[in-house]
Amino acid sequence: MGKFGILTSGGDCPGLNAVIRGAVLKGETVYGQEFVGFLDGWRGLIEGDVMPLDRSSVRGLAREGGTILGTSRIGPYSEPRGGAENIKKVLDELGIDGVIAIGGEGTASASKRLFEDGINIVGVPKTIDNDLDATDYTFGFDTAVEIATEAIDRLRTTGNSHKRCMVLEVMGRHAGWIALYSGIAGGAHAILIPEQPESLNQICAWVTSVKNRGRSPMVVVAEGFTLPEMDQAHSTKGVDGFNRPRLGGIAEVLAPLIEERTGIETRSTVLGHIQRGGSPTGFDRVLATRLGMAVTDLVADKHWGHMVALRGTAIVRVDFGEALANHKTVPQDQYQEIRVIFG
Amino acid sequence: MGKFGILTSGGDCPGLNAVIRGAVLKGETVYGQEFVGFLDGWRGLIEGDVMPLDRSSVRGLAREGGTILGTSRIGPYSEPRGGAENIKKVLDELGIDGVIAIGGEGTASASKRLFEDGINIVGVPKTIDNDLDATDYTFGFDTAVEIATEAIDRLRTTGNSHKRCMVLEVMGRHAGWIALYSGIAGGAHAILIPEQPESLNQICAWVTSVKNRGRSPMVVVAEGFTLPEMDQAHSTKGVDGFNRPRLGGIAEVLAPLIEERTGIETRSTVLGHIQRGGSPTGFDRVLATRLGMAVTDLVADKHWGHMVALRGTAIVRVDFGEALANHKTVPQDQYQEIRVIFG
């Protein structure tokens, strides 16, 4: 019972459509809920720009990447028309009883504020970087790891044939989970993540040691990794021995530095957007569908101010405050173990 | 420190090689352990048939399906040469201090008995059906779900083009996890699992209802599902209205029955062995590598009689007895929800 609006906010992620589908199918069938979709994230909510969402509009969506609702980086309090008062008015006019916001940390934070300002709102966590402590895994992460792993498998054969060092840059601005997981899966020799500094000397020592064992070094680096030598000034003005400015990713900075220091021919690849688009893996489709189904329970229970999350094999409820309390980065001991074993 | 023998037993599973690699790399690097591999499961242990296992022999193994050690369905107590006394002798002669047995329920059960008979043994759980309660997921399961999901994606287009009902049979003798997960991921309309009886009437009602909504019905059935109408006698002699004996899988039984009852053209596919071979998904490579790494901690701690398992995001230790206590089947409430929503 009741009518609810769904929105997707922030960067797209494989599984968003599966969440929408799971919510609509369960909400309609089990609870008799009705749904509309707000277009382009918070913009649709602020402006009352909606599309109908029923069983037929979510047909076949589990396997589709992206989000049929569109997304944007606009926040709900953004000027001139945002804010809780305006949003309440929009919801009243449209006869909407509550909001389901699918998004990342920014979305959860905005949702918390809206909830405190009296809006009926629940959430579904979304971060391709898997850096939310409240949930064991976020959907989209598995797909990104799979794509990065396949890339490593491909790059390895080129590395071996040319006796080159290959450097692959994957996503991960503040947390190195994609680099860590794809690096383990792909058998990388060095895994560089934002959480753990490694000096250029150390990286070159690994590369040289691998080469000396007759193999072709494979380095996986998260986009958020920085060389300790590379302070903010350097990162735009050029780093040690490298007087061209930084335009592309960190891989494009590292590769020539490694080549220069070790004398080993080195090539970089920046995987970029292909990690976050396209059809989700089975794992992500199931996780996203389950989260979408479970969020309708929150709505039915008027459990506003909470979001759904995965713990072990169960879907649980977490309040927005708890969800935002901790950023999940790669623990130092887990990183050190991998570092020692594969280096 | 010490020398340890690894064996893989029972049906092959994507990730076995990644376990072996993880154990050898960590064991050597962190603990200075040495390894050999017993060939063809327990046979190699009984007969003392081993191959050396060091860093170079596990190179590149994370992405390789199957097991370089070979496997078989022979048990350690099998006549004439099995039994704890003989195995102790073999281990003494080869200077092996303990055994790492990677295998399913039968392997864990045999390992428990060997441990009680005084053998130093630890385990890594393996079941592609994911039906072990002690661990959240087993490696290989994710790969099987992925392959089954891709098969559903492919079959759907044929179903739609020909307005047919498509029936896909996936693995799952006693537990329907692969059917459940791939069915959710692929958007199946009926999911049939060993744990939950569904009558032919109910199945045909679903199929007809989907067809009446203008769509092509997709049925996913686990190999262990049986129609309640189909008792043991029937299953070999032929079932109601179907006087041809059962040779192939349950899908081949169901398809003509559905077609006959509903008048809707129906085709079956038995996915079979391709679900368990080939390169593991990134998820399975990481899980298997982590389990392999963790089992060397058990060995280093002389924590005999235990196996490693995944709980949430952590690798934990479980004793063989606990591991065997519960078979993990699909809970009735989880199934009922899916049944109501997607039917």
Place this chain on the structure above:
Amino acid sequence: MGKFGILTSGGDCPGLNAVIRGAVLKGETVYGQEFVGFLDGWRGLIEGDVMPLDRSSVRGLAREGGTILGTSRIGPYSEPRGGAENIKKVLDELGIDGVIAIGGEGTASASKRLFEDGINIVGVPKTIDNDLDATDYTFGFDTAVEIATEAIDRLRTTGNSHKRCMVLEVMGRHAGWIALYSGIAGGAHAILIPEQPESLNQICAWVTSVKNRGRSPMVVVAEGFTLPEMDQAHSTKGVDGFNRPRLGGIAEVLAPLIEERTGIETRSTVLGHIQRGGSPTGFDRVLATRLGMAVTDLVADKHWGHMVALRGTAIVRVDFGEALANHKTVPQDQYQEIRVIFG
């Protein structure tokens, strides 16, 4: 200029939608042609059951398997409403100036007769078995080979781990191209095709020889292959040493025979429908798009009675008679070479 109706007939095939899209995009843009789609193959033509087809209705279709027009095995002369006279009337009533029929040998043969009976009709060849002599390759074939090749890659690891012989059955009723190509690509040890008899003795000799070289035999068999020992009577009543009737595919007949004769554990997999559904390979999308584009040239030129075909890298025109003159089977010398080298 003019209005044309497109239909897809016979078994579905990856690339049908890409043909439709290619035709509509080029026809509209270059020639100002209008299009409708006949639903479910010839049925839609006979009954005047059409859907509009314009730029927006073919959006995104290059990557979609199946056919949005539906297909069936009904012929244009089928009773009670088929036949050239009725079809002319239907075309007149709908203001349709010509027909584009996408289909296999049966479709080409029916199209030829319709053309001789005065219908403006052109064709696009479609056979997943690649057995049409008039064209170097047909779309869909490459996708089928790719899927079969991946299956062999997966089955090999299971074969090696268990030291089994694996038998894979692929499509190919009268021509063994899919078996030949996937067998070469996957490194099969025996390739069995409808065009070339091989005795059970010969097959078992290959299997044993591979096993004796320490490898696990991989047999790829086309569905249309029959053992010379297995005449029509046998194929339904049971073959030599095998008194269970033939229900499934030839692989299910062969596997137990091989196991019985050689003593090597043998498992079969029938790949079935997953070979013909789902997203086409890049190769098939390009070929299908080019054929769809080229057929609008035929229409613009009123080059009725012809179909488009691939020769080398060029798209050419062939008349229906020529197209039907020769069935393209695997040449004996090409097969013999493979047989000698990989056996």
Place this chain on the structure above:
Amino acid sequence: MGKFGILTSGGDCPGLNAVIRGAVLKGETVYGQEFVGFLDGWRGLIEGDVMPLDRSSVRGLAREGGTILGTSRIGPYSEPRGGAENIKKVLDELGIDGVIAIGGEGTASASKRLFEDGINIVGVPKTIDNDLDATDYTFGFDTAVEIATEAIDRLRTTGNSHKRCMVLEVMGRHAGWIALYSGIAGGAHAILIPEQPESLNQICAWVTSVKNRGRSPMVVVAEGFTLPEMDQAHSTKGVDGFNRPRLGGIAEVLAPLIEERTGIETRSTVLGHIQRGGSPTGFDRVLATRLGMAVTDLVADKHWGHMVALRGTAIVRVDFGEALANHKTVPQDQYQEIRVIFG
């Protein structure tokens, strides 16, 4: 009969190993030829650095990317030890009767010179860019197209969700085949290739027009494409309205220019090395295996100075001169047609 040396030269390419395997299996079985492999391309030949190559050393190679022989960009006439006289001496010392050189245009050109200088040499053409006129397709090209097509499929969902223009850069220094084929397969709206100038104005007109039709523009650009506005000086010093130097690929130049001119948010991806590594498609494995098999016929016939090539479905022989006579670029009419239809 006889002993022959195989080398792979230039950039790696999926299918090189399949060529080696095809040659060794056929040469040994049919002709009793013996083989060795020269390591790292011409270096191995100049220095007499060889590895044995027999049936067991090529086991399983059809599906492996890269080249087990290694490769380099060194030429056979390079100082100090190159040249025909030295090579003759090396071949004599090793008892090698002829050379099989697998490589691109540079390799063919060097092979021609060696042949004219009296060396027994034959060739197998290799160019991932597919720009060799003597052969319909080269192996590796299909794999590259497949990978690029999958990338477009993934990028599209992100483009749609964010209403962005996505720019994908693929390989193709002098010929735009990969861009053309993957662009057709992926449904790109603009395809930019080295052979055909398009102004920034034209590109932006396409992008805006697609956006105005409510879709998200997809641009595929070959690495060798240059804007007419962007002369040699500009390409290193910065182009019109874009005063940052060009470090990455052309996509990274184009994206900000498109965004600036059209006001449409635009993102670039440079696919890079993942296009040329990893397991080949079934098509490439078959083509490479057939070329490898066929080159042993040339050797057996002492048909020195020739290479093998694909014409239609046949493998033919072409002399080095003929092979080098024409560079195969995308014909203007084929490009214009695509440009008009998809733009």
